Amino acid sequence: MRLLHFSDAHLGAEIHGRRDTDGRHTHVKDFLNCLDFIIKVAVEKQVDAVLFTGDAYHSPRPDPLSQREFLRRLLSLTERGISVLLLMGNHDLPIGYGEAAALDIVNLLKIPGLQFVREPKVVTLPTLKGNLHIACFPYLPRRFFVSLEEEQGWTEERVQGEMRRRVSDLVTRLQRESQQRNDGSPIVFAGHLWVEGVEFVGSERVFSLTYEPIVAPSTLRRDPFAYIALGHIHRHQFVGDRDFGVPIAYAGNIGRLSFDEEHDPKGFLLVDLERTTKGVWGVKDLRFVETPTRRFVTVRLNLCQASDPTQYALNALAQNRDLDGAVVRVFLTINEEQRGQLNLATIRSALEKRVDHLAALSFEVATDDNAPMPLLADPSRPSELEQLLQRPIELLARWLAQKGNLDQQRRERLLRLAMELMQEQESG
Template sequence: MKILHTADWHIGKKLHKHDLSPDFDLFINWLCITIEKHGVEVLLVSGDIFDLANPSSEARKQYYRTLMQLKKLNCKLILTGGNHDSPAMLDAPKEILRELEMHVIGGLPQELEEVIIPLKGKNGEIEIVIAALPFLRDADLRTAGDAITYEDRLEAIRKGIQNTFAKTAHLCKEKYPGIPAIALGHLFAAGAETSESERDIQIGNQAAFNALQFGDYFNYIALGHIHKPQRVNAPVPAFYSGSPIPLSFSERKDEKRVLLINTEAGFIPESIPIPSSRRLLKLSGNLEELQLKLSGLEKHGALDSLLEVILEEDKYDADKIFRFDELVSGFNTPGFEIVKHRTNFVHKLQGASELYQNTVKLEDLSPAEVFLELIKKQDYDKDTYTELIGAFNELLEQVQYNENEESL
């Protein structure tokens, strides 16, 4: 049997307010072609179907549109909820979806047997068992609530995850002896490399689960939550497929993939790279270097490249900040969009409270005195210095005028 493992779709995700729904549509189109090409019979999605627990109507439409695309392929579909997902929302249509051979388990059911899904092969016999475990919340790990100290609670969560996998393995062995089994899991395994876009789970990731505690019953463990593709150190093959599209600039260099398991050949998966539909670029340098880099961009991919631009200068300079903002706001190169920009100065400008240390209280000074002390620390030429003072005086007069008007 051929089984494809993916995870962390994050439907509805926005990268710095930029909608990534076109990226996901292109991925699904490619996924459908890949499923047909390789004759995939089962698709596993290990959690974080949506980016938000209460997804927008557009995100929900994209989800159901995706299910219908996959249904046309005669491929069984098994999805589990992640820490971003609402169990109730995912579980609501599960009876209807089950009739379409789509199994959705949003949250851990009261009866653990419900996560066990036997799958028949072409000969009509049960060929493999899927233990579709979703993200395990504190309420699912009941012993965690009984812990007294913080360390006790961490250990209780780890033990609860271990016990859940062990009980599920026991049920598989008891009900389907001798049948290979695959478990899904959505969790943070100790030692896994993370990115900027993952939300901490289980007490800020402090309750990291040791993958050695998965046990040795399952033939493969299909993991979700970590967006960087990687294998974890477990007694059996255990892999994070990673997210199918880059969800943060920290993932811009990751090779996105899905994992294909051919049970006839074993349970070490084949990595199938996902074509890149857009680039995420991080550009940094001084003002002149950024101008040069932005003017020399070359288009790549079906979608616009998204840029994070960082101004790096030795000394704080208000004029350069102004020119940098002008550069960003005036940027209009087809095929590229700046979605994030920031400044970084080696010698950071001191705040007003740092100028006087403990010798003077700010409330005892006039705004003009504080401003003069502030700009005195900077290396401005005479004309710039004069312009800054003039601009400050105009602003101060306007503020004082507005305050007088309000008091009348």
């Protein structure tokens, strides 16, 4: 049986890009192009089922366009007999109490071969090669595991310990339910959660740090799960030793959302399951396939020795063909004497003819510790800056990411302290 595992589509994200002539944002179109590629491969490779492990949309209240385009592509799979499982991620979680999730419509319409799961349970997907049983562990918020009353007076270490214990109990329940479906069909695990030992993208760790349970790989790696498909962490990776035990795989997001992901490949996994002579299902073949995601490129130029810093920058940028059609940010370093010689408008004009989106163009003076802060939002889109101001931790994370003199450990510590300060303020 062949599976396709992808995750974290984040449709509707308009973070880096521009409004195209057809009115659509290029960042949205990029992710839809990646999704089209996934659908194309699923059909060409004749997969039997598709596992999507959460975060269909960037917002829990997605725009109608994103909903229409996502469901349209899923229907193109089910119409070909390819079953699809959709798991709820944290971005799909309704904001208000009693609200419906955007993907609830899937189950209401009872579309054959398409299921959306928002609570822990075992589901069965019918495929052209028989049933596929899936132990589903969607994103579950902190309050699902530990109430506010329980948490009073507890240290974060104790909270994490209690959440880990309750996650383990829940996985044990799913394991038992899976074993009861003893019809010879393969059983896999699908989850949207954080596993110990993962590598993070940028400030991803800090955003999740105090809110979620962190589970050990051994909590998930149990019989009879033949494959463990995970979402939530944006970097594609395998947790633990692939040659020892059942593969625990994060597919990663399908396209780049930020410059933190500049050098990370994006894509999905093709998984071939095979039943051994002993009747046990396992992974026969596992391949990561990259999507045609847009490049993100950072350029840092030191112009201190240039007699004409503007022309030097123009020449250097013209030789860099990676900038064509990419999302780009450029940081320049000059001497104090060169301030009057540097023409950012000329450089910006040249770049905007080549790039998809110029996310930042700034300079700093080599001898000045208080260099101007790089642009954090597109000045032509005031709403972007307004949204960032409502998310101060993300704003701080972007600024720290653009400060080249801070290592990753120090950035994480500063973000952690900022989050703790905000929590103290909110609690009075």
